[in-house]
Amino acid sequence: xxxxxxxxxxxxxxxxxxxxxxxxxxxxxxxxxxxxxxxxxxxxxxxxxxxxxxxxxxxxxxxxxxxxxxxxxxxxxxxxxxxxxxxxxxxxxxxxxxxxxxxxxxxxxxxxxxxxxxxxxxxxxxxxxxxxxxxxxxxxxxxxxxxxxxxxxxxxxxxxxxxxxxxxxx
Numbered sequence: 001x002x003x004x005x006x007x008x009x010x011x012x013x014x015x016x017x018x019x020x021x022x023x024x025x026x027x028x029x030x031x032x033x034x035x036x037x038x039x040x041x042x043x044x045x046x047x048x049x050x051x052x053x054x055x056x057x058x059x060x061x062x063x064x065x066x067x068x069x070x071x072x073x074x075x076x077x078x079x080x081x082x083x084x085x086x087x088x089x090x091x092x093x094x095x096x097x098x099x100x101x102x103x104x105x106x107x108x109x110x111x112x113x114x115x116x117x118x119x120x121x122x123x124x125x126x127x128x129x130x131x132x133x134x135x136x137x138x139x140x141x142x143x144x145x146x147x148x149x150x151x152x153x154x155x156x157x158x159x160x161x162x163x164x165x166x167x168x169x170x
Contacts (some may be wrong), residue, residue: 038128062103076123076124076127079119079123079124080120080124082116082117082120083116083117083120083121085113086113086114086116086120087117088118089113090110090113090114090117094106
């Protein structure tokens with residue numbers, strides 16, 4: 001005997017496909033998933049663009065400030081560069097070939113670099129002291145600021161109290 005299409009159960013029919021009664025439930029879910037994906041992709045692209053713009057802005061600002069700092073105090077930039085170079089040279093290990101070729105000259109260069117680094121350190125400390133950025137200088141500026149702020153608060157409170165008394169008498 002042969003089987004006919006009428007013998008198939010209703011769930012296997014071509015029009016039902018396991019979805020809801022009208023067969024459109026899976027299409028609705030697919031469209032919702034597609035919309036959610038597109039929305040997430042657009043939000044991600046917008047966040048990436050914003051982050052990229054901010055990073056570019058920060059990079060430009062840092063470069064501009066560095067350039068202004070070097071322009072305003074080129075001696076400090078040179079001293080800082082020498083100090084960084086001396087530190088890097090001090091951190092790198094000497095090789096046997098260097099010792100062999102440079103010998104006493106290498107020791108003199110090392111001593112000179114060490115002296116330059118110490119001089120740069122002292123020069124930096126001197127500039128910070130001139131600006132009042134030492135520990136004691138900062139403490140005295142903070143105390144001075146606090147005293148002025150307390151004085152301003154007291155005078156404001158006194159003026160407010162006087163105004164309140166005058167308005168109460170009227």
